[in-house]
Amino acid sequence: MSSAHIEESEYSPNHDVRRLRTHDMEMGVTDAVQRHVKRHVITPRPVSQRRLDFEHARWRWLREMAAEAMGVFFYVYPGIASQASFFLNGTEPAFSSIFQIGWAYAIGIAFAIIVCGSTSGGHFNPAITICFAIWQGFPWSKVPRYIFAQIFGSFLAGLFLVGQYHPQLTALAAEFRSKGMSPNSLGGPGSVLCAFPAATQTNYGYIFFIEFFVDSFIGLLIWAVLDPANPFISPQTAPFVIGIAYAIMVWGFADVTISTNLARDLGTRIVAAIFYGGDAFTHYAPIAILVNVPATIFATVVYEIILRDSFAIIAKGHNVHEDGEEGLVRHLTKVGTLEEGGIEK
Template sequence: METPPSRSVHLEDISRRPALMVSWEKFRYRQAHWFVECVAEFMGVLIYTFAAVFQSGIAYGAGLALAFIVCASTSGGHFHPAVTISFVITKKFPPMKAVRYIASQILGSYVACLLVYVQYNGLIAQATKALEAAGTLNSVMFTPQGPAGIFAFYVLPGANLGQVFLNEFVCDFIFGMVIWAVIDPTNPFINTIITPWIFGLTLSLLIYGYSPIGVAINSSRDVGGRFAALTIWGPAAGGGTYAVLASLTNLPATFFGAMFYELMFTDSSRVVTASSLAVLAGQKALEQRRQDIRGVPSTLSGISYTVDLETNKTRGS
């Protein structure tokens, strides 16, 4: 096998894009990079929500995996306000950028729900009429089994909100811990190929196992869906106390799960894996290239890495 080149190979080195696309890329780097990142967060949550509005479990997991595959390389793949907030607190993620990300995430869920409503409006209207004819519409409309429950999260009447809170908190805590385990660059069991599917599998397991009690897990999906239900059915779709619980509990719970992993399992003495170094080297080369296009001297410094694909060993320079 040939030894790979020591410098990074960019897409432009192997594939010439149309001049219009090249001009657009340069414009993005110089003036619209923040907008494209927000579009990626918007589209990621839209894909994730759109895939699973009528489904549960595996559909949510597959939707999240697809969101990562399509959009994460552009924005970093937060797709979750709790992840964005955790990055602000622990990884110096810019606060104003976080606000844009969270707004984009919620908007993605909102638009996805409205799209599904427009696509299935006829069937939803038929189901509503059938429930009304049976005399059960008022009792089920704003429950998990009702038409509004397609888009917004609700719990069954009489549900113990303390139990629902505990269920939500534990699931979110586990999800936060898994997120931090997956992004740990020293974790030898993770590489970029399986990352989307680990996230998707975890989400599927949590929803399959614990959604009967009531679980939201992601504030962007919950708040966006809630806004969609309010847009369609008005204030009656608000969800009451549970709406507050569903939208807010996952924020601290996910963060606490991440911090638990950080405190108990992160070890600075462990060796960064070759796959993580390859990703870091690619990110560094991308940022250097963007700086060159912007005409701004790069502020990047430190060790540069290349990975020998034949031996899977890393060389530093």
């Protein structure tokens, strides 16, 4: 195997054959990761016509949905598996810890982007999908099926984990019931799958505030990573930076109870309801499921209004003025100065 090397080519939308001049290319984390990079790890064998015919015949919408579902699976499964080890072994540090759980989610997200992002854009979060539709022209017709696929991927991750840990989780559920406690409570088998507040956490306004802050923080960082004008993000680091954003919030607020992702919570919460009772959908459930969307929209509004520098994006060749060179000249004539990154030249 030869050593990997990266050769970046100048951005040119007219030479991106994947768009096929339809302007319907999947957008998402992939935009930050790919940046029109050519990558050679090993010398590939020639692509056969049979292979091209097969790939052309595949349903694009099904591939996108499958990629989103698989990506959420890659993201959710390591996290809940680490949580299973944590709770089933009495929170003994030798088996797991909050620190390990944070890293499990972080690396899972990075793996999800690396494995599936190039096919669907790497959203893996309904709130991110909605924000791409609002700000980046992602087709609204794709939004419902992306969200369904994301929830389904989380549901599958929960099912797999329950199947693999079924004896231990069943025993833990019986132990909780013998104490008069619901399995869907903190420390029970339900909390392996999704978030449940402690019995003392009854201030739902406070929990709402924490969830809104956490989701806004993550959303703002994701939007910064995806900004083509951001000089601090490389294609290689983008998946891990996004993953670490989630990990930091786990480390900071796990004891308060957070969800961070509609699909991640709802999919596994359905599994918890199936196996451990309908009280999985408690008074806390709407916060865990729904707050992620308005919080992420709020974060992207803040970024778009305060931090976005569209001229810098155009100047660096990552985009063009909607009216082409004529529009750019008109803008420069109107403002009378060149501004890039807040510095006049």
